[in-house]
Amino acid sequence: CLRDAHDGIDFEEIIDKDLSTVDPPTTMSEGNNEDDATWMLVDTADKMHQCVEELRNAHPSEIGFDLEMYNKSKYMQITCLLQVTSDVGKDYVIDVLAPGVWDCVSLLRPLFADASICKIGHAIGGMDCPSLHRDFGIFVVNAFDTHEAAKILRLKGHGLASVCKHYGLANSEEYELLKETYQRTDWRQRPLTEPMIRYGRSDVHYLVQLRKLMIRDLTRKKLWDTAGSMQEEEARLVANALAATFRSIKHAEEEGGDGDGGENDEFGDAFDNATAESSTSNEDGYYTAGSDEDESKPQIRSVYGAKELRMHASLMRVITVSQQRCLDLWKGKTENPFKCKALVQIMKRAATTGKIEWTHFHMELYEQLVSWRTNAAQKEGILVDFVCSLDFLVSVANKRPTCIWSLRRITYFLPDLLEDESLGHVGELLSIVQKALTKVTGETKFPVVPSYEDRRIQRDLSDHVNGESNKSHPSRRTILSENTNSFAIGVGVTAILTVCAIVVVTSMRGKKK
Numbered sequence: 001c002l003r004d005a006h007d008g009i010d011f012e013e014i015i016d017k018d019l020s021t022v023d024p025p026t027t028m029s030e031g032n033n034e035d036d037a038t039w040m041l042v043d044t045a046d047k048m049h050q051c052v053e054e055l056r057n058a059h060p061s062e063i064g065f066d067l068e069m070y071n072k073s074k075y076m077q078i079t080c081l082l083q084v085t086s087d088v089g090k091d092y093v094i095d096v097l098a099p100g101v102w103d104c105v106s107l108l109r110p111l112f113a114d115a116s117i118c119k120i121g122h123a124i125g126g127m128d129c130p131s132l133h134r135d136f137g138i139f140v141v142n143a144f145d146t147h148e149a150a151k152i153l154r155l156k157g158h159g160l161a162s163v164c165k166h167y168g169l170a171n172s173e174e175y176e177l178l179k180e181t182y183q184r185t186d187w188r189q190r191p192l193t194e195p196m197i198r199y200g201r202s203d204v205h206y207l208v209q210l211r212k213l214m215i216r217d218l219t220r221k222k223l224w225d226t227a228g229s230m231q232e233e234e235a236r237l238v239a240n241a242l243a244a245t246f247r248s249i250k251h252a253e254e255e256g257g258d259g260d261g262g263e264n265d266e267f268g269d270a271f272d273n274a275t276a277e278s279s280t281s282n283e284d285g286y287y288t289a290g291s292d293e294d295e296s297k298p299q300i301r302s303v304y305g306a307k308e309l310r311m312h313a314s315l316m317r318v319i320t321v322s323q324q325r326c327l328d329l330w331k332g333k334t335e336n337p338f339k340c341k342a343l344v345q346i347m348k349r350a351a352t353t354g355k356i357e358w359t360h361f362h363m364e365l366y367e368q369l370v371s372w373r374t375n376a377a378q379k380e381g382i383l384v385d386f387v388c389s390l391d392f393l394v395s396v397a398n399k400r401p402t403c404i405w406s407l408r409r410i411t412y413f414l415p416d417l418l419e420d421e422s423l424g425h426v427g428e429l430l431s432i433v434q435k436a437l438t439k440v441t442g443e444t445k446f447p448v449v450p451s452y453e454d455r456r457i458q459r460d461l462s463d464h465v466n467g468e469s470n471k472s473h474p475s476r477r478t479i480l481s482e483n484t485n486s487f488a489i490g491v492g493v494t495a496i497l498t499v500c501a502i503v504v505v506t507s508m509r510g511k512k513k
Contacts, residue, residue, distance in 0.1 A: 001142050001319065002306040003116060006061045007215075009309065011224040012302040014216050018168030022209050025091065025201040027194060039091040039201060041192075045100035051084075051092045052107040060086035063111065064120045064207030067128050068187045068200060075335045076385035077127060079135050080187035084108070085204040093200050095192065096135075105136045115142045120207040122160045123147040125325030134330035145322040146207065149214040152318050164206055167213050175202050218315040223304055334383075337370045340390040346398060358398065365436040366397035372432055376417065376425050387425070388415040400433050402446035409449070 026038055042051050055063075068081035082094040082105065096102050112119060112132070121128055124145050132138040150158045155166050161179045165172035178199040185196070309315060337343070343366070350358035370393060377384040392411065401407040404426065408414065418426040438444055 001115065001118075001323075002309055003061075003118070004306045005116075006118075007306040007309065008304060009212075009216060009219070009223075010303045011216070011220065014212060015220070015224065018213065019164055019206055019209060020168040020170045022169075022206055024171050024174075025198055025205050027198060038089065039093065041197065042092055042094040042101065043098040045104050048094065048101050048104035048107065051094065052104075052111075054090070055084070055086060055092075055108075055111055058086060058088040058090075060088050060117060062087040062118045062120055062208045062211065064204040065112075065128070066121060066200075066203040067131055068203075069127055069131065070186055070188050071127075073385065075333070076383060077131065078188060079131050081192075081200055083200045083204045085201075085207065087208045091201045091205055093192075093197055095190075097188065097190065102135075106138065108136070109138050112138045113141050117142065118211070119143045120211050121145060122163075122203070122207070124322070125328045129326055129328050130330040139329075140326045143322045143326050144211050144319065145325055146210055146214060148321045148325075149211075149218065149318045152314050153214065153217055160203065163210065167210065169206065178202060214318075215309070215315060218318065219304075219309060219312045222312060223308070224300075224302070335385075335390060337366075337390055337393075340394060342391040342394040346394060356398070361436070361440050362397050365400070365433065366393060368432050368436065369393040369396060369429065372428060376428070380417065382417075386415075387417050396429070396433065400437055402430060402434050402437065403448050404430070405449040 026036060040047065040051060042048050064085040066083045067079055068083075070078040070080055072078075080097055082096055084092045084094065094101065094105065096105055111117060119140050119142060121140075121143060122145065124140065124143060124147075129140050129143075132140065146160070146163060147158055150163050155163060157163065157166070159179070161172065161176045164175060169175065178195060182196055182199045187196075346356055346358055350356045370390070373384050373387045373393065376387045380387075392415070395410045396407070399406075399410055401410065404421070407418075407426070407430065413419075414426070417423060418429070421427065434446060437446065
């Protein structure tokens with residue numbers, strides 16, 4: 001929304017401005033982060049409290065924000081970084097994955113819900129607003145989406161780097177290179193490198209000034225570029241209408257005689273005298289628009305308040321769509337378990353080739369595992385895809401492992417939630433499989449598959465025992481002796497053949513020379 005106290009515009013002041021006057025984000029090499037007042041890396045709970053306190057005390061009128069995420073799929077996103085800036089001029093790079101920070105990000109709720117503060121972002125309806133709502137309970141109120149403004153202005157590119165380049169960003173090439181490198185990087189990796197932090201700051205650093213420039217361009221056509229000609233045209237029409245009126249009155253007086261309109265004569269004489277004193281008059285002596293002197297030209301207005309800006313459809317369309325993007329909250333949509341590609345493929349193979357067994361018992365077990373995954377996600381307060389994938393559950397339903405090591409035969413590296421056996425989730429999964437097998441086979445005891453380490457130790461012990469016992473056996477000693485002799489003979493023959501080959505090749509080369 002446009003606020004009466006903050007959103008006026010002075011065209012004379014901003015008409016020639018662009019992003020070239022905005023200093024780019026400083027780097028770590030240009031100064032110590034602790035002493036740099038232009039930005040802060042928030043990687044502890046104490047710094048998160050400091051960040052919120054500084055923003056509150058600054059009383060900003062605009063806040064720019066952006067999120068960096070790891071998107072494994074459209075059903076599985078991880079918020080890894082939150083960047084915030086304000087019209088006060090300080091950037092905050094919030095490492096939400098740092099210890100203690102995630103639980104403190106919700107302190108930003110009052111600032112993002114304050115309608116008197118305009119929140120500025122780029123394509124906020126994609127994942128920014130839904131993720132803020134999902135992960136931190138933050139609702140964005142009163143937003144301006146620069147992506148929507150770029151579309152209304154029909155800019156050549158709608159990406160943030162392209163928009164900044166359009167508005168004369170001095171280091172646009174560097175910013176575009178950072179976009180290409182880090183826009184799709186794995187933002188879970190730590191520590192954050194200097195280029196990663198620089199990229200994160202660049203995504204919010206220019207948003208406050210960019211909003212002002214885009215509001216200017218959305219309204220300048222009617223309020224500035226054609227304002228003078230419109231006022232002159234209006235003055236010309238009024239003047240010509242008055243002149244025509246007085247000419248018709250004078251003409252009527254001349255036809256009617258002197259005695260019919262003394263007062264009209266006096267009025268016409270007064271008007272003639274007034275127009276004669278003006279800088280320009282037409283052939284009849286009446287003033288019309290088109291004076292060459294500055295005093296007769298209408299003054300072009302340059303300052304407009306929020307009330308007048310609200311009358312412009314293009315600007316209000318951007319603002320309306322931006323508010324709709326704020327309502328794009330997290331819907332909690334998940335992948336349809338019965339449209340999983342792995343499930344569809346295994347069912348087709350079972351039906352066509354018969355090489356894979358997949359019966360209604362497997363399907364029933366799969367449905368139970370899907371329900372288990374949903375309950376585990378609700379218990380831990382995470383997305384279901386963070387428990388495990390549907391592909392994994394299809395494999396479990398097909399192989400039906402009954403212990404941890406038979407489960408690792410499906411995938412040795414289990415999902416994080418199943419790796420930690422103390423959480424109890426992996427035990428619940430195996431219990432579901434065992435109960436399903438008991439229902440089908442009637443068995444209640446299942447073989448325990450030894451771990452890889454246990455099997456290696458058993459093999460070594462077996463070899464050791466067998467070796468000691470076989471050494472005392474005469475036939476074993478004979479076999480060992482024969483094997484040793486055979487090995488020695490084979491090595492000797494190989495060496496002789498190699499020497500012969502070298503001699504032949506050398507002699508052939510000598511003949512060619």
